[in-house]
Amino acid sequence: MAQTIHKYDAVVVGAGGAGMRCSLQLAKAGLRVAVLSKVFPTRSHTVAAQGGIGASLGNMDEDNWHYHFYDTVKGSDWLGDQDAIEFMCREAPKVVYELEHMGMPFDRNPDGTIYQRPFGGHSAKYGEKPVPRACAAADRTGHAMLHTLYQNNVRNKTQFFVEWMALDLIRDSEGDVVGVTALEMETGEVAIFHAKCVLLATGGAGRIFAASTNAFINTGDGLGMAARAGIPLEDMEFWQFHPTGVHNAGVLLTEGCRGEGAILRNKNGERFMERYAPKLKDLAPRDFVSRCMDQEIKEGRGCGPNGDYIALDLTHLGGETIMKRLPSVHEIGKNFANVDVIKEPIPVVPTIHYQMGGVPTNIHGQVVVPKNGNPNTIINGLYAIGEASCVSVHGANRLGTNSLLDLLVFGRAAGNHLVETALGSKAHKPLPANAADYSLSRIAVLDNSTSGEYPQDVANDLRKTMQLHAGVFRTQASMDEGVKKVVAIDERAKHLSLKDKSKIFNTARVEALEVANLMEAAKATMVSAAARKESRGAHTVDDYGDTVEHPLGRNDQEWMKHTLWYTEGNRLDYKPVNLKPLTVESIPPVKRTF
């Protein structure tokens, strides 16, 4: 059966913050752009971001992009590319002002400027003291931002394909990307989107872990698509544990709590972060705070009957501040922990939150891979932006508020790059014959399945394995074992079975297709992690501790490099970190203390 072919200049896969910031730029320039999304745009996971957007507006205290640049490089534990970091931090004020002009309901200061709050790892004067840099709309910044972007896309008549799940990239004989296949969930039909350019803006794969702050839709679909198309994934061993996920629920409590003055306490009521980070205290970067919390729990100072959580104390902030600045936190406490945060501390544990790695790109969002000795050869027709991408601004550890900023800066930059390179006047490259065959065969396997495992059983085993073998504290032996287990689960994932064979809005089929993407993200994570023989940022391995030669276990001589994982044979490659910023002096690596 011939597939329907939709023809567009650009197809954006994913309607979160990055996808919609990009599509807005393209639609405004008059390009024909389609946005595919598994969910209605305002249901994308950007909606759940709470705390703020990092930008050195200096509305509350002296600040400039140089400080932001320094904090981000240091936060990344020197794995971030300094050209990309400079670009992001310089662009930050502009993208925030633009968002305000689009109608974003930021909180305000008495002088009418945008309200900013302190956030982890953000400092003035190169680490001297915390600085308020997070531009916030209460604790609903992501919601306000995503709705604002959707509204402006409506205004500019962006064409949305809602509840369409992208399946596979279409590459021609030269390796150029010329389109994408997608499943219309309501009808079960597969169509081809023929495009001059495909942009992956599919977010992260946080659902490869059992305890995650992420939405169910965060299954790394773009990563799976890229991996299956032979494109490597970069730095997938680096996963951020957010210090304050609600114990036993996984739901996030924003770092904005601590930005507004909340304190982490152990079972003795001690503000233990003072011991670990004398300057930034509770506002040290997330990898650092998460490890300190784990340390407290390990040494028997955790709270509760099982001593397995830390208390986040907001009680001294007062009801008025909490209801004004952190109303959702109050709501979440009630709904998911039976705790009134105005009156009592809330139990929290470090919880998987963000994927620092992704599809490798340059600062225009173009996907780059090693070829003929050049580690950054452009793949024509393919871009990646947002959490799905690795540009790399977050390196081994992302600073809070830099994710929303990343979406805005690189979503916009990718859009601008396409406009500047005159995408509109280029011709479509022809589609290869049988462009949808691969996707159709993947679906046929599921539809014809008579025996096999239920997809969620396989996915749940994968999640448990990842949680156990790629958690906050890693050991070499455990990671090596994890690799074997994940490879075994990968075999099981090839034999999934659906009972539901309906064409109409078959969510079981969608979930089974998601498992294929989760598998790619999980293999990339586990294999890359086991191979990295050092501790850096969020990748902390017991075997590689603090020594004179390798402060905090970081081994710059051998491991200051980006990992590249290929699905074929679980092969690894590496490429250098770019330590050279665009215009300023490089920040040389030192031991990270706060």
Next chain:
Amino acid sequence: MSDKRIFEIYRYDPDKDAKPRMQTFEIELDGSERMLLDALMKLKKQDDSISFRRSCREGVCGSDAMNINGKNGLACLTNMLTLPQKVTLRPLPGLPVVRDLIVDMSQFFKQYHSIKPYIVNETPPPEKERLQSQEDREELNGLYECILCACCSTSCPSFWWNPDKFVGPAGLLAAYRFIADSRDQVKEERLENLEDPYRLFRCHTIMNCVDVCPKGLNPTKAIGKIKEMLVKRA
């Protein structure tokens, strides 16, 4: 802790069912299913054909709105302890059913789009932010937080009767969100757009919308303010 529940779920798959039916399930909860969504996902393990939308599981994305024992709500914010032993789930009322608990929300979004849900300000923006006083910003509280779950509009009899003509509580809440924004310059046009026996004035302050909003918002109050402005204008 053993907790046996009866779930009665509206089932309809146009691929194989001539007409909708109610199907009864028994499910044993073990206490780890805090919210209705957790229980539903457990049920989906028993029967993978049960179809519903879900995403954030924390009440901000608005995907899993459904009719729960006769009242619209979000499955992810409905604590199982608040529900009786028998739980009846139906799709949101008044919209065409795609399958099971999944409704076609086109009409709902069409109404949302009809109010021009974006700031219009033709003055070239300054280099920095447009200034807004704290008081002006506070006007937007209780308006901008809407998650477009459609619990309100699909609990409104006026919307059931005239989904093509009445904007509905969610759309009108959004309309007032932009009217109330000090940065918007087309208030008159916005009011004009609503001055109509159906678009705005089909609201008879039944207040089902307020009753069901999972975010605690008050569309009726916003509608009242628009009506007041129209009266003053006349």
